[in-house]
Structures are given as structure tokens and as C-alpha cells.
Amino acid sequence: MASKRGLGKKVLEHELVPEHRLLTIEEAIDVLRRLGAQPWHLPRISVNDPVARVLGAKPGDIIEIKRRSHTGGEALYYRIVVAYQKGVK
Amino acid sequence: MSMRLMQFRETNVLDSIKFGVLSPQEIRKLARVTVVRGELYEADGTPVAGGLRDPHFGAIEPGERCPVCGNNREECPGHFGKIELARPVLIPHYTDFIYNILQATCRVCGRVRLPDQKIRYYMSIMERLRVRWPQLAKVFSKQITKEAAQETRCPHCGAQQYKITYIKPLFFYEKRPEGDVRLNPIEIRSRLELTGDDLILLGFDVKSGNRPEWMVATVLIVPPLAVRPSITLETGLRAEDDLTHALAEIARQNERVKQFIATNAPETMIEDAWMQLQYIVAAYIDNELPGAYRLTHRRKRNLKTLAQRLKGKEGRLRGNLSGKRVNFSARTVISPDPYISINEVGVPEEIAKTLTKAVRVTPWNLEEIRRYVRNGPYKWPGAVYVYIVDEKGRGRKIDLRFRKDWDKIAEQLKPGDIVERHLINGDIVLFNRQPSLHRMSMMGHIVRVMPGKTFRLNLLVCPPYNADFDGDEMNLHVPRLEEAEAEARGLLLVEKHILTPRYGGPIIGGRQDYVSGAYLMTVKTSYFSKEEVSRLLSISGYEGELPEPAILKPGPYWTGKQLFSLFLPNDFYFEGLSKINAGDLKCSGPECFHDSYIVVKHGRLLEGVLDKKAIAAEEPNNVLHMVALEYGNSEARKLLDSVYRSFIRSLELKGLTMSLADIDLPPEAKKLIAEKVEEYKKQVLGLIEKYRKGALEPIPGRTLEETLEKSIMDVLEKLRQEVQEIAANYLDPFNDVFIMARTGARGSEVNIAQMAAMLGQQAVRGKRIKRGFRKRALPHFKPDDPNPEAWGFVRNGFREGLRPTEMFFHAAAGREGLVDTAVKTSQSGYMQRRLINALQDLYVTYDGTVRDSWGNIVQFKYGEDGVDPMLTYHGKSVDVDRLIEKAKLEEAATRQ
Numbered sequence: 001m002a003s004k005r006g007l008g009k010k011v012l013e014h015e016l017v018p019e020h021r022l023l024t025i026e027e028a029i030d031v032l033r034r035l036g037a038q039p040w041h042l043p044r045i046s047v048n049d050p051v052a053r054v055l056g057a058k059p060g061d062i063i064e065i066k067r068r069s070h071t072g073g074e075a076l077y078y079r080i081v082v083a084y085q086k087g088v089k
Numbered sequence: 090m091s092m093r094l095m096q097f098r099e100t101n102v103l104d105s106i107k108f109g110v111l112s113p114q115e116i117r118k119l120a121r122v123t124v125v126r127g128e129l130y131e132a133d134g135t136p137v138a139g140g141l142r143d144p145h146f147g148a149i150e151p152g153e154r155c156p157v158c159g160n161n162r163e164e165c166p167g168h169f170g171k172i173e174l175a176r177p178v179l180i181p182h183y184t185d186f187i188y189n190i191l192q193a194t195c196r197v198c199g200r201v202r203l204p205d206q207k208i209r210y211y212m213s214i215m216e217r218l219r220v221r222w223p224q225l226a227k228v229f230s231k232q233i234t235k236e237a238a239q240e241t242r243c244p245h246c247g248a249q250q251y252k253i254t255y256i257k258p259l260f261f262y263e264k265r266p267e268g269d270v271r272l273n274p275i276e277i278r279s280r281l282e283l284t285g286d287d288l289i290l291l292g293f294d295v296k297s298g299n300r301p302e303w304m305v306a307t308v309l310i311v312p313p314l315a316v317r318p319s320i321t322l323e324t325g326l327r328a329e330d331d332l333t334h335a336l337a338e339i340a341r342q343n344e345r346v347k348q349f350i351a352t353n354a355p356e357t358m359i360e361d362a363w364m365q366l367q368y369i370v371a372a373y374i375d376n377e378l379p380g381a382y383r384l385t386h387r388r389k390r391n392l393k394t395l396a397q398r399l400k401g402k403e404g405r406l407r408g409n410l411s412g413k414r415v416n417f418s419a420r421t422v423i424s425p426d427p428y429i430s431i432n433e434v435g436v437p438e439e440i441a442k443t444l445t446k447a448v449r450v451t452p453w454n455l456e457e458i459r460r461y462v463r464n465g466p467y468k469w470p471g472a473v474y475v476y477i478v479d480e481k482g483r484g485r486k487i488d489l490r491f492r493k494d495w496d497k498i499a500e501q502l503k504p505g506d507i508v509e510r511h512l513i514n515g516d517i518v519l520f521n522r523q524p525s526l527h528r529m530s531m532m533g534h535i536v537r538v539m540p541g542k543t544f545r546l547n548l549l550v551c552p553p554y555n556a557d558f559d560g561d562e563m564n565l566h567v568p569r570l571e572e573a574e575a576e577a578r579g580l581l582l583v584e585k586h587i588l589t590p591r592y593g594g595p596i597i598g599g600r601q602d603y604v605s606g607a608y609l610m611t612v613k614t615s616y617f618s619k620e621e622v623s624r625l626l627s628i629s630g631y632e633g634e635l636p637e638p639a640i641l642k643p644g645p646y647w648t649g650k651q652l653f654s655l656f657l658p659n660d661f662y663f664e665g666l667s668k669i670n671a672g673d674l675k676c677s678g679p680e681c682f683h684d685s686y687i688v689v690k691h692g693r694l695l696e697g698v699l700d701k702k703a704i705a706a707e708e709p710n711n712v713l714h715m716v717a718l719e720y721g722n723s724e725a726r727k728l729l730d731s732v733y734r735s736f737i738r739s740l741e742l743k744g745l746t747m748s749l750a751d752i753d754l755p756p757e758a759k760k761l762i763a764e765k766v767e768e769y770k771k772q773v774l775g776l777i778e779k780y781r782k783g784a785l786e787p788i789p790g791r792t793l794e795e796t797l798e799k800s801i802m803d804v805l806e807k808l809r810q811e812v813q814e815i816a817a818n819y820l821d822p823f824n825d826v827f828i829m830a831r832t833g834a835r836g837s838e839v840n841i842a843q844m845a846a847m848l849g850q851q852a853v854r855g856k857r858i859k860r861g862f863r864k865r866a867l868p869h870f871k872p873d874d875p876n877p878e879a880w881g882f883v884r885n886g887f888r889e890g891l892r893p894t895e896m897f898f899h900a901a902a903g904r905e906g907l908v909d910t911a912v913k914t915s916q917s918g919y920m921q922r923r924l925i926n927a928l929q930d931l932y933v934t935y936d937g938t939v940r941d942s943w944g945n946i947v948q949f950k951y952g953e954d955g956v957d958p959m960l961t962y963h964g965k966s967v968d969v970d971r972l973i974e975k976a977k978l979e980e981a982a983t984r985q
Contacts (some may be wrong), residue, residue, distance in 0.1 A: 036936060040221045041944050071964075072953035078946075082225060 011050045019066040022055045023078075028062040031078055045079040052081055059083040108184075109294070109304040116310045121145045121157050122170035124311055127341030129329065141333050141340065146170055146314040172339060174307055175346035176359075177274040178367040179259050181378050182396075183304035186293075190253040190301055191272075191280060193234045193291055195243035196250060196263075199283025201290055202240035203233070203604050211290050228294035237291075258378045259367060274367070278305040309370065311336055327474060331392040335373040335384050342366045417444055417567040423522075424558050426545035427613050427737060428628075430730050432583045434520050434534035434565070435545025438469050441538045444567050445473050445509040446516060451506050460611025461510045462499035466490050469538065474509040475502070499774055512536050512567065517577045519566040520546070522554040526921065529553035529589065529596060533581030548603070549729050550583055552706035553596045584726035587717050593958040594709030595717060595725070599733055605834035606740035607699040608669075610649035613684050616640060617647045621742055625652055628738045629731040649739065650694040654730045658720050662975050663689035668701040668833040673822075687712075690978060701833025704736070710964035718962070751826040752845040758819035762846055766884060769808035770877060776800050777875045802850065802857065805882060809849035813842035815863060820845065848883035848895070851902035857881050858898050869894050 011017060032039065037045065039060070045052055047059055057063060061081045069075040105682060122145040129142045136142035147167035148155035153164040179187070195202055203211070211233055218226040241250050252264040253272075261272040272280075281302040289294045295301070317330035329337075346362045368382040375396035376384055384392040399405045419440045426435055450458050464471035466489045475498055476484040484507065489495060502508070512518070514537055521531040529816075532553070539545060544563055551557065568574045589596040599607065609615060610625075622635065636655065637646035670676065670685035679696065681690050687697030697703075703712045717725035729821065754913070779785045780797045787796045817838055820827060830836045843849070858881035864872035870879035878884060881898040885891050890898060930942045937955045939948035951957075954966075962968040 035938060035949070037938075037944065037946060041940070041946050043946065058432065067953075069953040071956070072950065075950065075953040077949055082222070 009054055011054050017041065017058060018068065020065045022057055023062045023064055023067075027064075029079060031064075035078075039080050042078050042080040044082045047081055047083055049076050057081040107297070109297075109299050111310060112300065112303050113306075113308045116169075116171050116308050119169040119310065120171035121168040122311070124170055124336070124340050125344065126173045127344065128338045129333070129337065130327075131568075141170075141311070141336050142314065142319070143170065146311075148317060148816040149314045157924040167315040169313060170311035172309040172311060172336070172343055174309060174366070174370075175343055175350060176363050176366070177278050177307045178370045179274050179277070180304055180306050181258055181371045181375055181381070184255065184257075184259065186301070187277060187304055188253070188261070188282070190284060190293075191253045191261060191277070191290065191293055193237035194280070194284050194287070195246060195248055195274065196280060197248035197283075198243060198246040199280065199285060200243065200245045201233075201287035202237040202243055202250060202488050203290075204244045208290065209286060215290055225294060230290060233290050258381045259371060273363075274305050278302050278307075281305065306370065308942065309339065309373075331386070331394065332373075334386065335369070335376075335392055335394050338369050338384060339366070339373055342369050375956075389565070413807050415566065417569060419444055419565045420562055422543045423546055423556060423561050424541075424543040425548050427548050427734060428934050429537055429545060429547055430535070430644060431547045431549050431726060432535050433537045433547070434518065435539040435541075435543075436518075436536050436565070437542050437544070438538055438540060439542065440565070441512040441536070442467070442471070444512050444565075446512060446567055447509050447569065449509050450502055450504050450506045450508060455502065455504065458510065459502055462489070462502060462508060463495050465495045470507050470511045470513045472510040476507040476509075477501070478505050478507065493951065498568045514538055517568065517574055517582070519568065519577060519581065520544075520563060521566070522556050522561065522563045523920065527553075527589075527591070529586045531581070532583045532586055533577040533705055534583060549597055549706070549733060552600065553586060553589075559603040584722045585727075587722055587725050588714070588959050589955070590959045592709060592961050593714075593961045594707060594713065595713045596706055597729065598706030598708070598711075598713050599704050599736065600706055601834050602740055602745075603733055603736050604701050604705055604832050605745055605829055606736035606738075607704050608828060608832040608834075609652060609743045609745065610736055610739035611694065611697075611699045612649070613698075615649050615739075617649065617652070617739075617742075619645055619647075622647050622652065624742065625735040625738050627656070629656065629735045631655060631731065652735065653699065653732055654689075654693040656728055657689065657694070658716065658724060659692045660979075661689055661692040661720075662971075662978055663687060663715055664974065665710065667697055667699075668703075669698065669831045671831075674831075680700050691982070698832075700831075704733070705833065714963075718960070721899055745825050747826050747829075749888070751824045752820070752841065752886075754816060754819055754845050754888075758815055758846075761815050764773065765808060765811050765815070766847070769804055769811075772804050773801050773877050775874055776804065798856065801854075801877065805877060809842070809847065809979060812847045812849075813838060816842045816846040842886070844887045846886045846888075847901060848886060848891070850877070851881040851898040853881075853901055855907050858901055869896060 024070060028029065035041075039062070042062065045057075045063060047053070047057060055063065059081050063079050063081065065077040065079065067075050067077055104676055121138065122143045124139050124143070125139040127140070128137050129140050131137055136144060136710045144153075144156050145168060147157070148160065148162045148165040149167075151162055153162055154160070155168075157168050158165055160166075193201055201208060201643070211229075215226060215229060242248070243250060254262045254264065254269075256262065261277060262269045263272055268637060281300075282563055283291060284295075284301055286295060293299070293301060312332065317332040317336075319327050319333065321327055342362065342365055346359065346366055349359045349362055369384065371378055371381050372384040372392075373394050376391055376394040377397065384394065386392055397404070402408060419436075419441065421437065429435060448454070448458060461470055461472040462475060466473045471489075473489055475487040475489065477487065478484050479766055483765060487498060489498070492498065514535075516536040517533050518536055519531055520534045523530075525531055530553070532550075534546075537545075546554075546556070546563075554563070554730055556563070568569065568577050583597070587595050587597045616639070619635075626635075634657070636647070636651050639648045639651055640646040664679070665687050667687055668683040669683070670681075674683035674685045675685055676686055679686055681696065684696065684698050687699070687703055688695045699712070702708055705711070708714075713725060713728065716728055735967070776785070776797060780793065785800075787793050788799065791799065820841070822831070826841060827836075828835070830841055853860070857877075858866050861867060865874060866880055870876075873881075876882075878894070881902070883891060883895040883899055885895060929941055931947055933939055933951045937950050938946050939951050956964075956966050958964055960966075962971070
């Protein structure tokens with residue numbers, strides 16, 4: 001979607017889009033171990049999500065997001081990339 | 090009791106439940122009767138064999154013996170019956186699934202319309218998805234259905250496929266070249282029969298033996314009589330349950346169809362009767378299907394059929410499963426008692442004698458319990474039931490209400506027996522007021538049995554319950570198990586809820602009289618004689634020496650600040666603004682001559698009056714909050730149970746009342762106000778004149794008319810403010826009404842100005858009152874009257890009295906408020922319900938993440954900062970300024 005509209009990497013530069021980063025396998029395993037969670041316990045993000053497309057994420061990858069938070073300053077979020085998601089074609 | 094606890098021990102634990110469609114074979118196996126007649130009773134009143142009141146449905150009358158299981162009415166579980174349908178019919182709520190299958194499978198061979206290779210590929214994805222991502226599996230099967238429906242030729246048998254349309258509620262059409270053809274239930278059923286394991290792709294669980302054709306009914310299950318009991322009216326007439334009526338309708342129609350078929354009637358007649366049967370069956374399952382027939386009771390009331398029994402607020406789920414009625418509870422009117430602890434609740438003796446608590450007899454409480462049994466069930470504190478437990482642990486229940494030998498039973502009591510005794514002082518109970526919006530709506534109180542017929546509660550716990558005493562009723566529940574009691578004492582006790590988990594501030598605390606009382610006690614002008622001090626301290630339960638009096642001549646007098654300090658922890662420190670720190674009494678630091686800056690050092694109130702900002706409920710970072718946070722809930726409770734009583738007592742000593750004189754304005758003030766009103770009215774007329782001439786500049790984004798309205802509203806609002814200032818300036822700031830407003834006890838300067846001087850512009854939906862007649866709001870005015878009085882401007886105050894037109898406008902504006910509250914409560918109530926349903930089983934794990942019951946992560950750190958607001962200074966986990974000040978004080982103390 002993103003590339004079709006010619007947005008390209010610009011998606012990531014938008015002020016409302018927080019910093020996204022694709023984790024390496026080692027980092028991903030470390031995150032899961034730290035959380036004591038299985039991959040399917042994480043919040044999901046569709047492969048078709050503009051950000052996931054720009055990052056070139058594949059189903060099973062984990063994306064780290066640095067969100068700005070009212071209470072906690074900066075908060076780290078993790079989302080797992082999935083192939084299908086409700087409401088997304 | 091622990092004997093009871095054993096009943097709750099887990100013996101068989103369910104690990105999963107699977108829902109499916111009841112198969113025709115299963116129905117036939119269950120059924121003990123086949124219903125073939127629509128009538129219920131013969132002429133002589135006996136039930137029709139093969140009717141819906143056939144005795145084989147189970148015994149329900151007293152003394153009746155069930156012909157199927159031989160049990161009586163208590164023992165017979167009830168038995169199912171069946172109706173063999175002459176022709177199959179669709180079951181309404183399954184039609185969506187049927188539609189999916191019809192769209193996605195071949196009309197000839199029944200396979201999913203996708204190439205073998207694709208089916209295998211999708212199947213492997215599906216299998217994995219179903220284990221870990223059930224939600225995604227659903228979406229995936231929807232995708233597959235859509236893809237398969239695109240195919241116009243079956244990849245397996247090559248048959249031409251046609252588009253299927255579904256017209257709600259019960260019709261399926263196939264778009265063939267020769268035109269649209271309706272698929273009747275027989276055809277649909279035979280197509281569903283063709284399908285095989287492919288259906289897994291469409292989200293159906295066919296592997297465990299379920300079949301899609303069961304969604305088209307060939308036989309209907311008829312519930313036992315116990316599910317649809319008939320009632321005998323006092324006239325001797327029998328009234329049957331709605332379900333029985335609906336089923337009778339089905340049975341009659343079914344017989345009609347059967348007869349048509351048997352007599353070789355024309356196919357159109359059969360079709361019509363069949364269609365009718367279809368509609369009745371649909372209504373039997375859901376009588377509110379859009380676009381379908383309604384089954385009615387003599388054309389008046391719609392029957393309550395199966396879906397109606399389950400749906401909605403009074404349905405089985407919300408009405409009987411989510412909300413149950415309970416024993417060991419009481420409800421009555423509440424009334425205030427400022428002299429019981431906030432942890433207590435006053436319970437009427439009558440209720441204490443009705444509610445009981447089961448206690449096990451031990452060697453240590455034997456004598457105490459004997460006393461209860463000797464008192465019997467009618468004298469408090471007594472007992473109602475005794476369970477004599479034998480060596481084998483079996484209990485024999487004795488109801489003391491039907492015995493006279495209470496003394497004898499008391500003598501026979503031995504350790505191990507169980508006695509249901511009355512509620513006594515010191516028991517803990519749960520106390521609740523609806524709507525239960527937060528956890529503080531149900532707290533643990535210690536029982537205090539009292540005369541009278543109402544529950545008594547301390548005024549300081551009104552804010553968490555949002556209670557007042559204009560007729561409010563509250564509920565009380567007695568915990569039955571030791572576990573429940575321990576939990577109530579450890580977690581639910583009122584004092585553990587002084588601070589709210591919402592924002593960390595105190596939600597329990599003074600309001601109204603407590604606030605004005607605290608002000609009157611601690612204000613600079615208040616001194617108390619020895620007698621008054623004794624009154625204040627004794628009501629607070631103070632035991633100890635009197636402090637040195639602040640004034641020695643003309644006699645010993647104490648300040649309220651001295652008395653308050655007696656109750657603070659010795660090293661308590663506090664600094665903050667008072668509520669009265671505003672307007673002329675404003676100051677920003679400890680050097681405050683208006684006494685509106687509170688300083689407490691070493692547990693002594695040195696400066697500043699106590700008012701709303703210091704002692705009231707829902708005021709974060711006040712004195713109470715700091716005590717609760719730094720010295721614990723118990724210390725805060727002691728404060729609430731002691732000094733807060735002296736606040737209302739000092740109010741009684743000093744007196745606080747309101748009279749007309751408090752809102753009387755001197756003539757010069759009235760003249761000044763009249764001048765102001767004239768001046769501003771001229772401004773309004775000027776604006777209108779400007780508008781008529783077309784010289785008015787519109788505000789960007791508004792029409793000229795809107796601009797005019799807005800400017801008029803602004804002018805009149807400015808007028809109200811100026812009048813308010815004049816009124817405030819001419820009234821004595823130390824009269825009782827003003828004290829209440831300034832300390833935040835009740836009312837505001839606006840309220841005072843409205844009483845003394847002028848109500849100002851009344852508004853409905855934020856606009857002047859423009860509705861009513863053509864070109865005028867009331868017939869008292871000329872059309873298009875430019876005067877503000879014609880459109881809801883009220884020039885008089887309550888002291889002077891309103892003119893009839895003004896009174897009408899005021900009522901109109903007042904009505905809006907009432908409507909708003911009514912609408913707001915219903916809307917926010919529904920919102921709350923949805924939020925609770927969505928969030929109820931989220932919890933904070935020990936690693937700080939927020940998860941649901943499957944372990945799915947919702948937040949990676951609770952609130953993104955991992956902070957419990959209940960343990961913070963109004964959201965801040967550390968108050969640095971406070972820490973520094975405290976350290977300074979400590980250092981100064983050690984240096985001495």
C-alpha cells in the first residue's frame with residue numbers, strides 16, 4: 001500500500017508515527033525470554049501495515065516500537081507480524 | 090465453616106467445553122415422546138397422548154409418578170420429546186453458515202471450489218492457525234470462503250457454478266441462466282450432505298463428527314415440561330407456557346403438511362403449508378427475527394420463545410447467571426451517625442437477629458456460644474440453628490424456633506458442633522450501594538447492633554458510596570466462610586480504601602459541615618475556653634494532658650490550631666494552600682497574613698486555616714492524604730475518627746446558619762447594579778442596531794446572526810460578572826453564607842450573586858431561549874422584541890423575587906439540567922458496562938506486564954510507568970520538594 005502510493009520510507013518520518021525497528025532473531029528471542037511470553041502472546045501487526053511493509057517485515061518477525069507516553073516518558077512496545085488480521089484485506 | 094468448605098472442593102474439573110449442533114440421531118435417542126397432536130388436553134381434562142402435555146415429558150405434579158423413570162416430581166429430571174417434521178426447515182440463526190457453505194462448495198460434488206493443490210496448502214496453514222491463533226483462523230476461513238465463491242467452475246468435477254443470493258431471513262436463490270430459482274430446504278440439505286472434510290477450510294469442525302446438514306432441521310427437539318411449566322390460575326383455568334403455545338402451533342402446522350402430503354394435495358398447497366411451518370419454527374426459535382412472522386398470544390402479546398428467554402437484561406444470561414439473588418443479605422434505608430467509626434456500620438437489631446453466622450464450637454468459645462443458644466432465636470444475641478455433629482462428621486440440624494428446651498440444647502453442645510448465631514458487634518459484613526461503579530462501592534464494615542430500623546453509617550464514608558440520606562437504601566452481606574471473612578478484614582475494610590486507586594487521593598473525608606466546621610475551629614479569630622476545649626477533645630476521644638493555653642489573660646484560651654495539632658503524628662510535615670487562598674486573601678508563601686497558607690511542622694499546625702483543600706474528600710495532596718500515605722491507613726482512620734468529630738462539634742459551638750440578612754445588599758449597591766444593567770442593556774440594543782444596519786462584522790466561521798447572538802451572550806455574561814463583583818464587595822465576607830462559599834463547604838460566589846442580585850441570562854443548549862412562538866419566546870412580549878428580557882435574561886435575584894416570565898425562563902434552563910443528568914446516567918452506564926466486559930479479566934502480572942487470561946500481553950508495563958497511583962503523591966511517585974523540606978526539618982531537629 002505504502003509503496004504503491006509512493007510514500008516509501010516517508011511513512012516512518014511522519015511525526016505521528018513512532019520509531020519502529022525490526023528486531024533480529026537474537027533480539028526477538030531475548031525479548032520473548034525477558035517477557036516470559038510465547039510469540040502469540042504479543043500484540044499483532046499485519047504484514048500489510050504500511051510500516052511493516054516499509055520495514056520489509058515477514059510474518060513471525062517482531063517489531064520494536066518506541067512510543068511516547070504521557071505517564072512513562074518513553075515506552076517500548078513489541079508487536080509480532082502476522083499474515084492475516086481482522087478487518088485488513 | 091470448614092465442613093461447608095469441603096462442598097466447594099474441586100472434585101471434577103472441566104478443562105474444556107465444546108458447543109455444536111444437536112444431530113437428528115441424538116434427538117431421536119433422547120426423545121421419549123413423539124408429538125403428533127397440537128391439542129393439549131382431552132375433553133375430560135386428561136393430557137393428550139402424543140400431545141405436548143404427554144406424561145412422558147416427566148412428572149411435574151405433586152404425587153405424580155413419571156411413566157418413563159418411575160420417579161416422583163422431585164426426582165424426575167424431565168424427559169425430552171420430538172416432533173418429526175413432515176418436511177425439513179431451516180433454523181434461523183444457522184442461515185449465515187449455510188450461505189457460506191453454499192457459496193464456497195460445488196453444487197454437484199460438494200467439494201470446496203478450489204484446486205486440490207490450494208486446498209492442501211490452505212489446510213496446512215489452517216491446522217497451524219487453529220492451534221495458536223483461533224481469531225486469525227476465523228479471518229482466514231472468511232478469506233478462503235470469498236476466494237472459493239469467485240470460482241465459476243468446479244476445479245474437481247468441472248460443473249458450472251451459479252451465484253447464490255441470500256435474502257433475509259430464510260430464502261436462498263440460485264441465479265441460473267433460465268432465471269432465479271429458489272432453493273428449498275430439501276435441496277439445501279442434500280447439498281450440505283455432499284460436503285466433506287474440505288469444510289475445515291471454511292471454519293467448520295467436521296472432524297469431530299459434526300455435520301453441516303444438521304443445521305437444516307428434520308426433527309425438532311421438544312423440551313421437558315419442567316422447562317415450560319403451566320400455571321393454574323385461581324379460577325381453575327390452566328395457562329400454558331409460551332413455549333408450549335409455540336410448540337403446539339408447530340405440531341398443528343406439521344400435521345397439516347403431513348395430511349396434505351398423504352392426501353396427494355396439489356404441490357402449491359403443500360408448498361404454502363410448508364412455508365408456513367418454516368416461519369413458525371423460525372419464530373419458535375427467535376420471535377424477533379426481522380422480516381419474519383411473529384407468534385402472538387391472541388393477536389396481542391408476542392410470545393416469549395427460546396431466544397427471548399436468553400436475550401437481554403432480564404434474560405437467562407444477564408438476569409440469572411451474571412446477576413443472582415443471594416441469601417444472608419439485608420437492605421434498608423441508611424441514616425447518618427457521626428459518632429461511630431468509619432469502619433463500622435450500624436445494624437438494626439431486627440436485622441442482626443435475622444442474619445446469622447455459622448460458628449464452630451471449640452473448647453474456647455463453648456461458654457459464649459452456650460449463652461447464645463440459651464437466648465434462643467428471638468433475643469439478641471442469640472442463635473437460630475444448631476448442628477449437632479456426631480463422630481462420623483454427620484450433622485443433625487435443630488431449628489431453635491420450633492424448640493423450647495434451649496437450655497438443654499445449650500448444655501448438650503460440645504466442641505465440633507456448629508451454631509448459626511445472630512450477627513454480633515465485631516462481625517465483619519460487606520456494605521454496598523448501587524450503582525456499584527468502583528471497588529469502593531462495596532466495602533467491609535464492622536457490625537454495631539443498634540436500636541432503630543435503619544443502617545447507620547459515618548458521614549465520612551458518603552463520598553465513596555456517593556450516598557446521602559434523602560431515602561437512599563443500601564445492601565449488607567454476611568461472609569459465610571472463614572476465607573471470605575479473612576479477605577473482608579484484610580482487603581475490604583473501609584480504612585483500606587481511604588485512598589482511591591484512580592488518582593491516589595483520599596476519597597473518604599469531610600464534606601459540607603466538616604469543611605466549614607474545620608474553618609471555624611482553626612480560623613485566627615476562634616479561641617476556646619476550657620469548657621469548650623473539653624467538649625471538643627472529649628468528643629474526639631482524646632486522652633492526655635491539655636497543652637499550654639495560647640492566651641492567659643483574661644483567662645486561659647486555646648486556639649483551634651493547637652487542638653488540631655494534638656491529633657497529628659509527632660513528626661508530621663505539611664505545607665500547602667488553603668481553599669480561601671484566592672482573591673483578596675491570596676498569598677503564595679508561608680509569609681501569609683490572611684492565614685491562607687497551611688504550614689504544619691513537627692506535627693503542629695503553625696499557620697493557615699483548615700478548609701476544603703486541607704481536609705475534604707477527593708482533594709489530592711491534602712493533610713489527610715499525606716497522613717494516609719506516610720503513616721498508613723490506620724493512622725488516617727484514627728484522624729478521621731477523632732478530630733473530624735471536633736470539626737462538627739466546633740461548628741455546633743460557634744454556630745453557622747443562613748438568613749436573609751446575609752444576602753441583603755445596601756441601597757447604594759442596588760443603585761450601582763441598576764446603572765450597570767442599564768449600561769449593558771444599551772450595549773445589547775446597540776449591537777442589534779448595528780446588526781440591522783448591516784455594520785456588524787461576522788466572527789470567522791459564523792453567520793451574521795450567530796455573531797450577533799454570541800456578542801449579546803458575551804455582553805450579558807460580562808454584566809453578570811460585574812454584578813457579581815459588586816455584590817461580593819458590598820456583602821460582609823465573614824457572614825455565614827460567604828464562609829461556606831469561601832471554604833468550599835457549599836455554594837459559590839455565583840450562587841450568592843444570583844441570590845442577592847441577579848440571575849443573569851438563562852440558556853438552553855448554550856443559547857438564549859429562542860424557542861416557543863413565532864418571533865417571540867412568550868406571548869408577554871412583542872414580536873422581535875430587542876430587549877434581552879424577552880429572550881431569557883433574568884434581571885432579578887432570588888432575594889427580590891422573579892417576575893412570571895423570568896420564572897418561566899429559569900424553569901426552562903433548569904429543566905435542561907435535569908434532562909442532561911437523566912441522559913448522561915443511562916449513556917455512561919452502558920459505556921461502563923461495555924468497558925467492564927472488555928477489561929474485567931486483565932491483570933497485572935508479577936513482572937509488571939498487563940495480560941489477559943490467556944497470557945496475551947496488553948501493556949508491557951502497567952500504565953507504561955509501572956506505578957500504582959494509590960501509593961503516589963497524586964500520580965508522582967516521588968515528591969522531591971517534600972523530601973527536601975522533611976530532611977531539612979529532621980536535620981534541624983537533630984542539631985538541637
